[in-house]
Amino acid sequence: MITTITVNVSGIVLIGLVVWWFLIKKPKATSMQNDSIEIKVRDGVYDPPVIQATKGEQLHLRFLREDTSPCSEVVVFHGLDVSAELPVGTVHEITLTIDEPGEYEFTCQMGMYRGKLIVA
């Protein structure tokens, strides 16, 4: 009886944790320095993944791709019609100006690498 309760409760708690950690909790946003930031494409993630940016400014996103997996080769900015192929090992700069405040996701083609620009 106790086992049954323990297992079920832990299962439900685990589900809660998964939902909280992956869907509700947001990673801390990194601010840009002089509207410029280097984003590493490494170990299956964009680092930093969440970037705070200023609206109306020209933003310089300098992508340095270290992963060689084919998924990492393209970065697509959703809702901005911007995409770029990233060379391995060299910095590729993407320049953007966003006038509308909001959250803009950037992902790889398959949506496994995920990052976000928070424009305010």
Added chain:
Amino acid sequence: MKIKLSLSNISCVSCVGAIERTLIQVKGVDSVQVNFAEKTALIQGTASTQSLIAAIEGLGYGAKPFDEQNQENEEQEEFIRFHKLLRQFILAAIGGVILYLLSLFNFVPAITSLPGQFTWFILGVITLGLMIYAGGYLYHNAWKAFLNNHATMDTLIAIGTGTAWVFSLFVTLFPHAVPALAQHVYFEAALLIIALVNLGGALEIRARGKTSQAIKRLIGLQPKTARVLRDGQELDILIEEVQQGDTLRVRPGEKIPVDGVISEGHSMVDEAMITGEPIPAKKNLGDEVIGGTINKTGSFLFSATRVGKDTALAQIIDLVQQAQNTKPPIARLVDVVSAYFVPAVMVISILTALVWFNFGPANYLGFMLVASMTVLIIACPCALGLAAPISIMVGMGKAAEYGTLIRNGEALQQATKLTAIVLDKTGTITKGHPEVTDIIPASDWDTDTLLQWAASMESGSEHPLGQAIIEAAADLSLLPIANFNAIPGHGIAAMIENKPVFFGNEKLMQRENIQLGDLIQQAAKLADLGRTPMYLAVNGQAVGIIAVADPIKEDSKSAIKRLQDVGLKVIMLTGDNARTAKVVAQQVGIQDVLADVLPEEKSAKVKALQQEGHLVGMVGDGINDAPALAQAEVGFAIGSGTDVAIESADVTLMGNSIHGVAHAIAISGATMGNIKQNLVGAFFYNGLGIPIAAGILYPFIGLLLSPVIAGAAMALSSVTVVTNANRLRFFKPGGRT
């Protein structure tokens, strides 16, 4: 001597300055040019490559000789990665199979015995080593993603195989803590799953390489050198050094290095690789040539008009690359799904374990583990995420092969839904190079004077019909004109010898209250033949007619038939009078004609069709027809030559034929079909695979998938998507070519 180096690690413009300053100080260097965008340095002088690289490295940057570096580098990286994955696959597979055979044939003593425990413990440690070697990157990536509150494909594999190993080790150490029927280790499953993930990755790299062939082919078209004429001498120089205004020599069989205009000589040029036109184009003095096309017959000189990233070819590559990364609206749903997919699978996996725990048979522990692990392994977000992008990549490339540049995924999807196609007459159906066919003077004028006055009027105009008249009057001297005024849709007005002169259509004459007398009948006859009659009026008197006809392109009729055959309503739109328009329409098999349309009315006509419920494709030139192209669901710009980036156009046709429109629609249809197959396949696979993995069929037919089978299915599913997209490479849009 010139040396070109490719630079690495330079991230800002100030680095460029530092590199330039340092290199110029190297002994033997005459000049340095650093291209920040390209990350290259071009050095002139006698310095050795080594000394230059050393100088750059001294600054903390990287450099190596430029050697079509990008493409080869990328291919080499791909090759290295492919082989690494293959090695990881083989090692993990060998380990997994050996473990499988050991337990299958009971080579290892029972796990409940001390020797059995000991042996399995050793095997477990070896397994861990192999897992780290072959799949270490999966765990590393999963952990990194976890820290960012993010779950990926790697997360699923890592949890699945990790749980299998931890459970197996637990059973090994404390066999009596689990029910007798669950006393089983899953080391081989963990290894085989990792092996299969690596195999899938390797196969995907192979298949993916092919999807970008179209773009590689385009990049390969760029010649490496050019032969420039300087101070009367012909010099071979690197393509990067060619500057606007340079005069270049092209010999038969050579590639034309950059875009330009022929300044001496003539030739036949094969432009199929850019325009999709199979027949070589005749090029005379003053004609445009496109970089990357092949000179067939004559040797000629041309003046470079566009170089570097401004050439048509560079722009095409850029456009196609951009377009390849856009998505059709149909794929947007996938973006939403993929954001929640992995956490959802994790939740399902936990629920699966709970259901087995609560409702499963007595030996539930083994079922809990196997079923929840299989759920994690079989789920394949990659197949879903790849479904649209990979087909778009191949489809856009295919379109470029046929000289049609589709701007984005939205245009691609819209092109498959069109119900009506509006074709502008001049330049689209016809060649757009009209010729003078008739000169009919009234009473006291003669043909030469009539032509001379008309040509003088047109000397200020850029209208194509006007050019025909000027060409016809090449042997006559033109008169000076004053107060030139173009009246759109009507004609032109100006002063010659202080007399007011009007030259244009019947509408213009009516507007100016000019009596036409029996010229009207003459004009009607000409119009019946499909020619465009224009009246010349001097001092309020009509003095004659000049008729101009624009020959129909040879393949317009067959292309229009292709459009009609796929169920599209084809409509001709023209500023010409109804009579002339009808004759042309009849010749090409079009029933619906909108004639006498002023340029500014074109977009209103498109709008009217849309209000009737049509989804309209508009085909016209990118300048005069821009508003109509923008108004239409899909705007096709035709005949803009090397002007690639036409804002108003959703589809730019590099060739001059309406077949390009039919190609674009056919390729869009095939690509959208392919995307739908992929999407349905991927949804179906996940939607069916996950419940089966969870054991939904177990109560009915006793089926529970092995995690290894799930691993194989997962690896195959993304390869299948890529392979299906690759089928598009063999698609032929039909018709001509």
